[in-house]
Amino acid sequence: MKLLEAVQLYRLSGKPQLSKSNEFIGEFFASEETVTALKKLTESNVYGSLKTLEIDSTLCRPNQISGALDNLQVHQKIKVVIRCPKGEAIRFFKDFDDLLSLPMVSTGELPEAFYIINKDIFYPSDSPDSITSLKNLTELITSLKSLAHYHDSKVGHDRLKLVFIANNDGKNKPVVLDIRLNESLLTNELNNLSIVKNLTDGSGINDIHHQAKLGIFVSSICEFINGLEPTLAFSKIASEWTDFSELFQNNLSVYLCGFAFNQAKKDIAETEIKIAEQLSKITSDLTGKLFSIPLSFTALIAMFNKDTTWITNLILCIGLLITSIIIVGVIVNQSGQLTSVIKSKELFDKALEGEKNLYPKELDDYIKDMNLRLDNNIKLAKNWLVIFRVLAWFPILIATVIYYLIY
Numbered sequence: 001m002k003l004l005e006a007v008q009l010y011r012l013s014g015k016p017q018l019s020k021s022n023e024f025i026g027e028f029f030a031s032e033e034t035v036t037a038l039k040k041l042t043e044s045n046v047y048g049s050l051k052t053l054e055i056d057s058t059l060c061r062p063n064q065i066s067g068a069l070d071n072l073q074v075h076q077k078i079k080v081v082i083r084c085p086k087g088e089a090i091r092f093f094k095d096f097d098d099l100l101s102l103p104m105v106s107t108g109e110l111p112e113a114f115y116i117i118n119k120d121i122f123y124p125s126d127s128p129d130s131i132t133s134l135k136n137l138t139e140l141i142t143s144l145k146s147l148a149h150y151h152d153s154k155v156g157h158d159r160l161k162l163v164f165i166a167n168n169d170g171k172n173k174p175v176v177l178d179i180r181l182n183e184s185l186l187t188n189e190l191n192n193l194s195i196v197k198n199l200t201d202g203s204g205i206n207d208i209h210h211q212a213k214l215g216i217f218v219s220s221i222c223e224f225i226n227g228l229e230p231t232l233a234f235s236k237i238a239s240e241w242t243d244f245s246e247l248f249q250n251n252l253s254v255y256l257c258g259f260a261f262n263q264a265k266k267d268i269a270e271t272e273i274k275i276a277e278q279l280s281k282i283t284s285d286l287t288g289k290l291f292s293i294p295l296s297f298t299a300l301i302a303m304f305n306k307d308t309t310w311i312t313n314l315i316l317c318i319g320l321l322i323t324s325i326i327i328v329g330v331i332v333n334q335s336g337q338l339t340s341v342i343k344s345k346e347l348f349d350k351a352l353e354g355e356k357n358l359y360p361k362e363l364d365d366y367i368k369d370m371n372l373r374l375d376n377n378i379k380l381a382k383n384w385l386v387i388f389r390v391l392a393w394f395p396i397l398i399a400t401v402i403y404y405l406i407y
Contacts (some may be wrong), residue, residue, distance in 0.1 A: 003090055003113045005037035007122045009082060010092075015120065018092070023051065023083045030055075030076045031382035039069050041082065055077040092117055100181035107160045107179075108142035110134070136190035140238060141179060143196035147214065148177075161230065166222040167215065175222045177237070185238050192241075195248055209256070218257055220248040250360040264363060272346055272370045278341045279377045282334045283384050310403075317403055320396040327392040335385050338378070345374060363385065 005354070010016075012034060013026030028034060041050045042065060053068060054059045056077050060068045072078075085091040089111035095101040095118045104111070115122045124133055145151055148162040162177040199214060207213070224244050225233040237244050254264050352367060 002114065003085070004122065004125070006082065006084060006092075007048060007115045008037050009034065009080070010040075010084075010115075011120070015117070016085065018117070021083070022085075022092075023081055023203040025079070025081055027079045030072050030074055030194060032074070034078065035072050039066075042066060042069070049083045050080060051083050052081040073328070076347045086360070094118060096186060100183065100379075103159070104137065106144055106181055107140070108138045108140075111363060117316070123192075130186050133186040133190060136193060137181070137238060140193055140196065140241075143193065143200050144177065146200050147196065147217065148154060150301060158193055162234075164221060165216045166218045173219065173222065175225070175233075176230040177221075179234050179391040182235075182273050185186055185235065190238065190241050192245065195245055212255060213252060216251045217248060220244065220251050223247065223251075250362060253360045254363065262401055265366060268352075268363075269368060272374065275341060275345055277375055278337070279374075279381050282338050282341070282381055313403055317396065317399045320399045324392050324396045328389060331385055331389045331392065336386065338381055342378060345378075 009026055009028075010024060012028045013024060016024045018024050038050055038053070050065065053065050055068055055072065057079075079352070089102060089104060090113050091111075092115045094116075096116060099105060099111075099114060099116065102111070110123070113123060119128075119130065121128060121131065142164055145160070147164075149165045151160060151162045160179040162179065164175040164177075166173045166175050195217070199210070199217060221237065221244075224240075224247055225236055228236060349371065
């Protein structure tokens with residue numbers, strides 16, 4: 001790997017600035033390591049070439065370089081001008097963005113070797129976190145490329161576009177990922193690519209749920225990027241891989257227990273709305289009828305009129321009694337409706353209970369919150385029905401007391 005020798009000499013030279021012609025000047029003392037590296041650079045100019053050589057301030061002619069290296073003594077002072085490779089994948093890159101601009105990297109391939117100048121990283125010898133992230137990033141691209149329905153690497157002549165076909169409400173909708181890479185993507189934790197590995201390896205393909213899982217994966221991509229531009233879609237998936245993985249696992253978990261995650265959540269939400277509407281209707285239907293209670297109290301005033309007879313007041317009392325009985329009858333009817341709502345909720349709870357242990361945590365938490373809200377609303381409705389029932393008897397009770405005291 002002759003690029004390694006070029007890197008070694010570059011480091012020994014103190015990592016100087018490269019010239020516009022992609023050359024650097026190095027000064028160091030001869031050693032077995034440097035002599036070996038210089039000899040290898042003279043054998044081929046593919047991974048760097050030795051342009052000039054000075055030994056103890058004496059410039060060697062081009063035809064003298066090979067012999068001079070053979071006779072070089074340890075600790076002799078060497079000054080060299082080395083031209084770094086340019087225009088090839090195996091070469092020096094000024095930074096990761098320079099490397100990531102290579103078309104081959106955007107398709108999921110890494111050069112056999114490369115050197116990142118500003119990070120002083122030589123691949124494959126050095127293995128910092130950034131290199132691990134880079135490998136994971138290219139592995140993600142490779143996996144997505146194999147899962148895509150089709151891909152186009154001709155767009156822009158330097159980038160890869162992956163196209164997934166998502167089935168949305170019976171309609172095929174293309175989801176496009178335009179692979180654009182930058183160094184910021186290497187700061188993310190792409191350390192768990194098991195979901196794409198399981199979809200692409202041999203054992204995953206033989207899974208009876210493979211096609212369903214692939215469909216869930218594509219629909220999860222569609223849901224996650226939510227109409228984002230293709231140029232930003234891949235960056236969002238790569239930079240928020242943990243969140244995407246969680247979404248996919250949630251969707252997959254509920255599919256395996258016979259639900260689609262979003263559909264299950266939608267059904268539960270709709271059920272909650274229906275029950276809440278029924279609870280609201282129970283109390284709202286009573287509102288108009290309960291206006292007769294304050295009107296009944298106005299009838300009590302007439303009993304204090306000295307011109308009214310005991311027969312008139314008795315008729316008033318009978319009228320108030322009938323009114324109270326009617327109101328109580330309505331309240332009893334509403335109580336029966338409330339009982340039906342409670343039974344419906346209990347049946348719905350039992351239907352959910354059977355697969356509850358298989359639900360993802362988000363859905364399970366949502367169900368708990370829903371039950372808490374509905375229980376509070378049911379308790380409130382019960383309290384109002386009790387209050388209304390007590391208030392319904394007040395006018396006749398007061399009228400009876402007044403009638404007794406007067407007569």
